[in-house]
Amino acid sequence: MSEQLLAQLINGLLIGCMYSLIAIGLTMIWGVMNIVNFAHADFLMIGMFTSFWLYTLYGVDPLLSIPVCGVLLFLLGWIIYKFVVSKVMTGPALAQVVVTFGVSIFIANAAVFLWSPDFRMIEKPLLQGSWIMGPVRLSIPKAVASIGSIAITLALFLFLRKTKTGKAILAVEMNRSSALLMGINTERVNALSFAIGSSLVGIAGAFLSMYYYIYPQVGGTFGLLSFCIVALGGFGSIEGAFIAGILIGIVQTLGGYYFDPAYKYAIVFALYLVTVWIRPQGLMGW
Amino acid sequence: MKKPTVLQAVFYAALLAALLAFPLVVKGTFPTHVMIMVFLFAMMGVAWNILGGYAAMFSFGQAAFFGIGAYTSTILLMNYNVNPWIGLVAGGVLAALMGAAIGIPCSNLRGHYFAIASIAFAEIVRIHFNNWKFVAAAEGLSLPLLPDSLKNFMFHSSKAPYYYIILVFLLLSVLICWYISTNRMGFYLRAIKESHELAKGMGISFVRYRLYAIMISAFLTAMAGTFYAQYILYIDPESVLILPISVQVVLVAMLGGAGTIIGPVIGAAILLPLSEITRVWLGYKGTGVDMMIYGALIMVISAYQPQGVWGYLTSIRRRAK
Numbered sequence: 001m002s003e004q005l006l007a008q009l010i011n012g013l014l015i016g017c018m019y020s021l022i023a024i025g026l027t028m029i030w031g032v033m034n035i036v037n038f039a040h041a042d043f044l045m046i047g048m049f050t051s052f053w054l055y056t057l058y059g060v061d062p063l064l065s066i067p068v069c070g071v072l073l074f075l076l077g078w079i080i081y082k083f084v085v086s087k088v089m090t091g092p093a094l095a096q097v098v099v100t101f102g103v104s105i106f107i108a109n110a111a112v113f114l115w116s117p118d119f120r121m122i123e124k125p126l127l128q129g130s131w132i133m134g135p136v137r138l139s140i141p142k143a144v145a146s147i148g149s150i151a152i153t154l155a156l157f158l159f160l161r162k163t164k165t166g167k168a169i170l171a172v173e174m175n176r177s178s179a180l181l182m183g184i185n186t187e188r189v190n191a192l193s194f195a196i197g198s199s200l201v202g203i204a205g206a207f208l209s210m211y212y213y214i215y216p217q218v219g220g221t222f223g224l225l226s227f228c229i230v231a232l233g234g235f236g237s238i239e240g241a242f243i244a245g246i247l248i249g250i251v252q253t254l255g256g257y258y259f260d261p262a263y264k265y266a267i268v269f270a271l272y273l274v275t276v277w278i279r280p281q282g283l284m285g286w
Numbered sequence: 287m288k289k290p291t292v293l294q295a296v297f298y299a300a301l302l303a304a305l306l307a308f309p310l311v312v313k314g315t316f317p318t319h320v321m322i323m324v325f326l327f328a329m330m331g332v333a334w335n336i337l338g339g340y341a342a343m344f345s346f347g348q349a350a351f352f353g354i355g356a357y358t359s360t361i362l363l364m365n366y367n368v369n370p371w372i373g374l375v376a377g378g379v380l381a382a383l384m385g386a387a388i389g390i391p392c393s394n395l396r397g398h399y400f401a402i403a404s405i406a407f408a409e410i411v412r413i414h415f416n417n418w419k420f421v422a423a424a425e426g427l428s429l430p431l432l433p434d435s436l437k438n439f440m441f442h443s444s445k446a447p448y449y450y451i452i453l454v455f456l457l458l459s460v461l462i463c464w465y466i467s468t469n470r471m472g473f474y475l476r477a478i479k480e481s482h483e484l485a486k487g488m489g490i491s492f493v494r495y496r497l498y499a500i501m502i503s504a505f506l507t508a509m510a511g512t513f514y515a516q517y518i519l520y521i522d523p524e525s526v527l528i529l530p531i532s533v534q535v536v537l538v539a540m541l542g543g544a545g546t547i548i549g550p551v552i553g554a555a556i557l558l559p560l561s562e563i564t565r566v567w568l569g570y571k572g573t574g575v576d577m578m579i580y581g582a583l584i585m586v587i588s589a590y591q592p593q594g595v596w597g598y599l600t601s602i603r604r605r606a607k
Contacts, residue, residue: 106581265409
């Protein structure tokens with residue numbers, strides 16, 4: 001029994017790392033601009049499809065698509081910010097909530113239109129199979145994706161703490177008007193944070209494409225989970241999102257295993273509701 | 287609230303007369319169907335507006351109340367032979383209680399946090415109904431066919447009776463919303479919207495009025511759900527409990543103008559024909575084009591006309607004066 005538990009815990013941890021990488025991009029955008037990007041998971045889908053088409057058309061392995069996805073989604077994020085999101089920054093609160101829903105519906109259905117709603121998979125990625133260590137079967141692509149997601153989280157952390165641009169982003173997150181008074185170009189910081197957040201989720205998409213089905217509506221569940229992770233971790237807190245992502249991965253796996261697999265997401269949402277009831281600002285928020 | 291002028295009174299009377307005459311003049315089922323959908327979503331938009339427009343609780347979980355209404359009356363009818371009109375009230379009461387149950391933990395949440403909590407709640411309900419044997423899980427329920435009558439809430443020969451019923455429901459919702467907005471509760475809700483702290487400082491029981499708003503909104507939305515079940519005669523979790531329904535309700539209110547009484551009705555009158563017609567014309571192959579137009583429309587409205595159509599008209603009128 002305890003071996004089973006260990007296997008489930010490790011599985012949850014691996015899923016959790018992936019969730020963390022998806023959620024930190026979202027929490028960054030949320031923290032800096034106070035905007036929830038409901039299209040975030042559709043950017044994930046774009047990342048997955050980019051990796052899929054590079055593999056199918058040119059034989060590029062998903063591992064090599066990672067930087068391509070990062071750059072492509074960076075540009076897409078920048079464009080979406082400039083032409084859509086920046087227009088609502090001073091608008092009513094409701095417009096800020098709804099605008100990215102529009103982006104999400106548009107992107108997901110554009111993908112249906114272009115590539116049909118079929119499920120696809122990358123047949124033979126470089127990384128496949130699993131390591132078997134006693135009772136634990138460790139899927140290699142999942143393990144590599146998890147290590148990659150931890151590395152990228154650390155890199156983001158260093159970027160925000162050590163570079164001038166990173167510090168500017170943190171300053172805007174703390175207090176927009178003071179940052180503006182200190183001579184920080186807040187508009188540029190907005191665009192940059194949106195682009196970096198999108199880029200991170202694009203990278204997550206490339207990782208995910210190594211072992212997950214690829215289809216236009218793939219964003220649905222990942223999107224809802226990442227909102228819960230971000231709110232659970234606390235407003236704009238990258239550490240919070242990282243911890244909450246792993247927590248939710250583990251809760252989901254254990255809940256699915258011991259209770260009922262059909263209810264694994266329901267358990268996660270219930271956990272979210274209970275947490276915000278007790279701590280409306282989330283685990284690490286202030 | 288100022289009294290309507292003679293001109294306005296004449297306008298509203300003429301509009302009402304035109305709406306009453308519509309099914310008698312226009313033949314064919316499709317236009318009547320589109321009008322029924324307009325009224326249905328206008329009603330839900332009005333109900334959402336009590337929450338989102340006046341109290342700034344942006345609920346993206348209205349589908350949960352809609353589905354609870356649809357399922358309650360249907361289960362009562364199928365398993366216990368309860369009249370759908372009683373089922374309608376029962377569904378409304380159950381949805382209001384659910385609203386209160388979810389409203390208490392969410393009562394301190396604002397903005398995005400409330401929006402996400404409402405999605406989480408609606409998703410739990412959807413997942414549960416998808417797996418709950420008692421309500422036939424994902425298979426869905428087909429309503430038993432009863433003879434045509436107002437008492438049975440079922441009409442097979444014509445859509446006109448459904449049209450009049452949903453029109454009455456809509457008028458009722460508009461009246462309730464108008465009553466709330468011109469009375470104490472409306473002012474309290476708007477005060478809470480402006481500033482939580484200030485409203486609290488003035489001694490407004492913040493949680494209580496938010497709960498009232500959720501319960502009223504849930505009741506009306508559940509009524510719409512029962513109507514939908516009686517009209518379509520088949521329900522399953524993927525047709526009454528999904529997020530796109532909640533999103534459409536928000537859009538209807540926002541397009542017309544959130545926080546105004548008549549806004550959601552205008553929003554529904556624009557959005558529903560558009561989505562029904564594009565669906566019939568373009569969406570039959572599942573190409574996604576209809577939803578692409580829909581998504582683009584949302585982006586354009588929120589980025590360039592976030593006050594909605596009614597807000598735009600009001601601002602023009604103010605400028606003219």
